[in-house]
Amino acid sequence: VHAAADPVEADLLAQARGGSLLAFEEIVKRYERRVYGIALRIVRRHEVADDVAQEAFMRAHQALSTFDLARPFGPWICRIAANLAINHVRSPEAREEPLPEGHAEPPSPGRGALDLVLEREAQDVLERALLGLPAEQRAVFALRTFEELSYREIADALGISMGTVMSRLSRARERLREALAPYLGLGARRAEEG
């Protein structure tokens, strides 16, 4: 069961439905990072995630007349984005795309050099493990972990059973855990040693 929609959001959506692009842009501002994020977690490439996010908002805008304003917009737009992203990942073109290089962000200052290196390394490992998951597992993991959707909501969004959600999620987490195993608990061990 969804929480009731934010009244400000409902008002913006009503205006957008009436044709106000400004109101819709306010909605976009609220959700763009989330929508882009869910897309990126599934499709893995910035330029594709960008397209997915754009397309998700386009479709949401065009389907506003069928959207129940009493419901929150977030889960809806995230589901649209997730479905578009999964459709892309399943396409033959996506299978030909090479995996992207890892992010090259500078480490944040203020921590010990070794911690930073290990953390950076662990992030790379996790990032790569995520990229290596089958698209279906990645989608379920992204919807649960980043969007915090319930199993029921994920099942509805992806058109699969709750049992499938449960098993895919479990398998995804196991694979990530195995990949991250050398780093898990490392911080705690270092703290004990120090």
Place this chain on the structure above:
Amino acid sequence: VTGAHVTERLSAYMDGELDASDRETVAAHLRGCAACAHHLEELRAVDTAARELSLAVPDGYFEAFRGSLRERLQRTRPTPRRRAPVWSLAAAAAVVLALLTPRLLVRDPRARVAPAAPAPTLPGRGAEPAVTAPPAQTRSTGADTEVPAPRAETAEAPPAGRSGQRRLAEPSRPRAATPPAATPEPAKEQAANAAGAPGGYAVAPPAEMDEVQGAPPRTAAQARKVEGPPSAAAREEEAKTRRDKTALGPLQDRAAQAPAGEDRFQLLAHQTVSSTADARALRDAWRALARDLGTGPRADEARVRAVEVGFEAWRRSGDEADRAEAERDARAYLERPDALQAIRVRDALKALAR
């Protein structure tokens, strides 16, 4: 240790998604099994670490994102000046018919009165050069890179006009059967709007009358001229005819006769709904296409569009029969094991329930 290890259920346990009995079993096991408890902590750490992964985007990315989206929305939004009247649809239909099936036109009794002349232009605007494809947009961020467009069978829904997203959702452009240059500009723009809508139909303002210039004749109405005032039965027949054969009639009929394939899909995808009757006719045409196609992404899309345009028919008419039909289509779709777009149809179903 209490019983066998519960590692397979730890993920759902962590999410609070186990039923009460399972939850209690796992909890009891965890109290006595350090290995499983440690395993659970590691799974939690994985989630935490994943949430901490940053989304690295170029500076100013979201501003550019919004700008690009705004342009797309403005391009697809129908403006009053550009909302083509129903006659332009009929005229477009006539051109398509004239180009595609001249021999059929001769055999078809409707062809005697179908407007087969070149399409008129909007009053006061003059003829505009035909455009063969929607303008491709280039993003200023440099984020877009050209990637080959997907094959049609991977596409889920029609395009909304951005170059990059072609690889996600854009089906192939209409091929061969409908030369773009033959379509009048207003109708083309409407068609682009229709193709970009999630439901695949553009919502034009309701027509003042169904009787419009260029619309096909109504059999019963024609008969009335000869036979005098209509009986109740004739009125009923006329109402039915009006429902079934409006401005969409010829095109829809031709679409029904065309082979079930991409061209027929495109023909329907480019229809614009201007009245209840349009919506009903288009709904029926999508159903027929879905039936003929049977399975596959296009059949799936056709079923979804039948639901959505059925919803539009109900929105316009307020007729319970339209609502019931749309609901029936939606439920039938959701029961299909090969339904690819359940979420889209559930949204329509929810809207119907309001």
